[in-house]
Amino acid sequence: MKRLLIALILTCIPAHYVFSYTLTGWFEESKISVFGGVATHHIEKRNSTEDVNLMNYLSYRNEFYLGVDAHVYLHEQWQFNIKTYLNSSLRTDDVFAKLIYMPHEKIGVTLGYASIPVQYGLYEIHEQPQYYTTIPNSDDVYDFAKNELFLAGLAFPFEGGKFSGTIYLQGGVSYLPNDFSFSWQKKYDSNERRLVEYDIPESYAFIIQPEVEIRWEIAKPTTDTSIGLQFQGKWNYSKRNIDYTRNIYTWTTDNKQTEIISHPKQSIEGVDWNVGLFYIF
Amino acid sequence: MDGYIGFDITHIQIQNLSNTGSDAVVTTENTMLPSAVAFKVRLYEGSNSVRLRMQPQTNFGFSSCVALSPPDFYYKSNQLIQNIRVVTLVDYSTSIVANTDVSDKFLVYPIVPAISDFLYVSIPEFCTLTTDQILMSPSIEFHLMCKETLSLNNAQFRIIVELSNGQELSIDTALLDLVTND
Numbered sequence: 001m002k003r004l005l006i007a008l009i010l011t012c013i014p015a016h017y018v019f020s021y022t023l024t025g026w027f028e029e030s031k032i033s034v035f036g037g038v039a040t041h042h043i044e045k046r047n048s049t050e051d052v053n054l055m056n057y058l059s060y061r062n063e064f065y066l067g068v069d070a071h072v073y074l075h076e077q078w079q080f081n082i083k084t085y086l087n088s089s090l091r092t093d094d095v096f097a098k099l100i101y102m103p104h105e106k107i108g109v110t111l112g113y114a115s116i117p118v119q120y121g122l123y124e125i126h127e128q129p130q131y132y133t134t135i136p137n138s139d140d141v142y143d144f145a146k147n148e149l150f151l152a153g154l155a156f157p158f159e160g161g162k163f164s165g166t167i168y169l170q171g172g173v174s175y176l177p178n179d180f181s182f183s184w185q186k187k188y189d190s191n192e193r194r195l196v197e198y199d200i201p202e203s204y205a206f207i208i209q210p211e212v213e214i215r216w217e218i219a220k221p222t223t224d225t226s227i228g229l230q231f232q233g234k235w236n237y238s239k240r241n242i243d244y245t246r247n248i249y250t251w252t253t254d255n256k257q258t259e260i261i262s263h264p265k266q267s268i269e270g271v272d273w274n275v276g277l278f279y280i281f
Numbered sequence: 282m283d284g285y286i287g288f289d290i291t292h293i294q295i296q297n298l299s300n301t302g303s304d305a306v307v308t309t310e311n312t313m314l315p316s317a318v319a320f321k322v323r324l325y326e327g328s329n330s331v332r333l334r335m336q337p338q339t340n341f342g343f344s345s346c347v348a349l350s351p352p353d354f355y356y357k358s359n360q361l362i363q364n365i366r367v368v369t370l371v372d373y374s375t376s377i378v379a380n381t382d383v384s385d386k387f388l389v390y391p392i393v394p395a396i397s398d399f400l401y402v403s404i405p406e407f408c409t410l411t412t413d414q415i416l417m418s419p420s421i422e423f424h425l426m427c428k429e430t431l432s433l434n435n436a437q438f439r440i441i442v443e444l445s446n447g448q449e450l451s452i453d454t455a456l457l458d459l460v461t462n463d
Contacts, residue, residue: 132303136398184399189301189462190316191388191426195400251388251428252401 029073030281033230036066037274039085039094044266051261054200054242057121060147060270063088067274069232077102093117093144098168100155112151112170117144126183126196134184148175149236151209162228165214174207174238197247205240205265215278225281233273239265285355288419290362293442293450294323297457298424305390305424315459318427318436321392324362324450325420356416361445362408365389367425370437370453383438386429392422401426434459 041060065085085094102108153170179200211234298319299308388401394414
């Protein structure tokens with residue numbers, strides 16, 4: 001998937017030139033930009049009861065990133081945007097795509113998709129006082145799940161002098177996939193052993209995500225091209241909980257205790273901004 | 282060759298386990314925590330001739346010259362374990378006196394064959410699971426773990442293994458001092 005997305009971005013430049021000759025009128029304009037920025041998420045923490053509150057152990061990467069963004073102005077009113085971030089692990093796990101339809105010069109409709117890596121702090125989830133805890137296949141512990149966003153909204157482009165940009169008002173559904181994790185626990189100074197399983201079903205939450213993009217044109221090398229500075233910022237907010245089923249097998253697999261755990265919803269707030277250079281051609 | 286070497290279970294060995302840490306380890310001390318009474322039991326063939334029972338491979342008169350990794354030997358017990366009984370030789374508690382069968386107080390963690398990831402199995406389940414198992418060594422080994430916290434200061438048990446050939450192997454544990462960490 002990642003390779004496909006990178007390939008799509010890298011294809012945007014040659015595609016524009018190639019298809020502008022063969023499919024005249026389909027590709028009106030393209031924009032590619034490179035930027036650096038910071039994405040942070042704040043998850044409301046609540047004192048949990050004796051039952052683990054998974055929201056307290058959910059985390060997003062809060063860090064500096066480099067990114068690349070391709071925006072294609074297709075025939076008539078259609079636009080397509082795809083963006084990815086290169087994080088400190090040199091991975092491009094963050095992916096954003098947007099389809100924009102502009103029936104009017106001042107307002108458009110958007111459909112968006114985003115995939116953002118999230119992680120559960122499994123060692124902290126499983127760790128219990130009085131028990132030695134082992135998470136088998138611990139290499140998988142740091143595998144990130146994907147928080148996927150399915151968005152729809154409105155786009156409001158603006159322009160004034162050398163400044164231009166778009167304001168997006170979007171909302172939709174934030175999806176967390178199902179997950180499963182288990183640990184082996186051996187009680188201190190005792191023969192007692194137990195197997196603890198967390199079975200997390202997929203979950204959905206409503207999310208709002210306003211977004212702004214501002215461009216400042218610095219130079220216009222030719223009549224069809226321009227170079228400038230770009231700022232992109234977005235904020236998102238959602239409230240969700242992560243219910244789960246916990247199975248505890250004590251001593252043997254026959255001795256199973258199952259509980260369905262639910263907690264009140266907690267807020268997730270994300271801020272993401274970046275600055276960079278754009279090239280329109 | 283049938284793919285494995287058969288062996289007879291003729292001997293039983295028992296060792297004390299210290300299970301205070303994350304894993305049970307063999308100990309020579311006769312002191313245990315009352316909440317972690319545990320033993321390692323090994324059933325094996327007394328003679329050292331098990332590997333000599335491998336049949337030579339036919340070479341049809343040719344002298345072959347090949348480089349091989351050290352061969353993997355596979356074993357299978359000629360006897361099935363029908364039952365394992367644990368009898369307390371001293372008073373187990375104020376209500377369970379000496380010479381009482383306390384098998385239901387114990388669970389098994391199989392070592393050879395390794396047929397459980399982490400949790401224990403009951404003694405009857407262990408007997409079933411060991412049936413027709415191909416083994417990596419010519420012995421059956423398991424940990425016998427008491428699931429209760431003993432209330433008295435001493436413990437001693439007799440382990441009796443009943444085999445499918447009608448033979449019973451029996452061994453006594455040492456007299457254990459049960460001391461708490463406090």
